[in-house]
């Protein structure tokens with residue numbers, strides 16, 4: 001999921017429909033006569049998948065059915081590879097990173113993981129289980145609130161500090177995804193906090209502690225990545241990030257789905273920022289594209305799954321990979337995840353680090369500079385899925401040869 005939602009013009013349309021759906025839901029909730037729709041018009045579907053799942057449907061509404069080639073049962077994306085598998089991602093031990101005797105080895109693991117998979121797991125990160133467990137717990141309770149309470153946070157403003165919604169990009173998705181979400185802007189925290197949901201009553205407190213710890217973890221991992229890339233960490237981009245950064249948290253809810261083989265919780269996408277940290281409950285679902293195959297990630301309980309975003313692929317001049325990933329769902333177990341997206345401030349133009357560009361050494365600049373406005377314009381003009389934004393920033397010399 002990208003760091004931001006779709007541009008205003010598109011979102012306005014969807015939100016008008018969302019708000020109609022919410023109003024209808026609110027009325028039914030008040031009357032206490034909530035009933036399953038006999039037919040699923042678009043407005044009804046905008047009430048989200050938690051609502052659909054709770055209504056006890058046994059058949060997936062047509063709007064969620066993916067074309068056969070995109071269904072999760074079809075695991076090979078190229079005819080030269082077949083089958084699917086599981087992956088235990090490389091493990092980056094934060095305690096080792098803090099130990100001068102082990103730091104070099106941990107940096108090597110992180111560097112190899114970012115090049116090979118664009119994904120790794122972080123363990124011994126120092127988050128108390130009360131902070132991460134508390135975040136998952138409050139996230140779950142948020143999605144158990146009546147729809148009318150959740151729907152208060154639907155917004156047409158893409159810069160709103162809080163937005164509740166459904167699918168991937170509900171304004172554009174021809175096929176809807178089996179996901180509801182709550183997006184919280186986390187920076188600058190004191191300014192955005194008064195807009196965050198007041199229900200559940202402890203959400204602000206728990207999410208503040210989680211967001212603060214997530215930003216600290218991001219800074220530590222970012223410093224390690226810069227060191228591994230051979231970029232000075234004193235001042236520079238790390239200093240910029242310490243002064244100002246962008247940070248958004250998306251709480252994802254994937255309810256049990258009647259026909260999970262026909263749909264996805266989130267379609268194939270790459271993330272927009274520098275690093276994303278994913279906290280998840282005990283239900284698997286995240287898959288990464290590796291060598292043309294979808295691999296299901298086997299997370300270590302209590303770890304964070306971390307992935308490189310488009311900004312870091314660009315900043316590292318292609319050394320680190322912003323990998324495609326997606327989420328599959330299942331018929332019995334609902335899943336909750338919390339994705340924290342960290343990057344430079346939205347107004348910052350990002351290009352390859354000068355230290356990593358050297359024509360004479362065979363390292364030409366591989367990406368154009370990019371900024372947030374360009375990303376929004378891209379979203380407005382094309383389908384933002386399948387990594388096409390990043391492709392659009394590649395310089396021709398770096399394009400793969402035509403066969």
Ligand SMILES: O=C(O)CCC(=O)C(=O)O
Nearest residue numbers: 001250252286327337339
């Ligand atoms: O739910 C997950 O495991 C991943 C979510 C994700 O990829 C995203 O929010 O961008």
Ligand SMILES: [Fe+2]
Nearest residue numbers: 001270271325
């Ligand atoms: Fe993602």
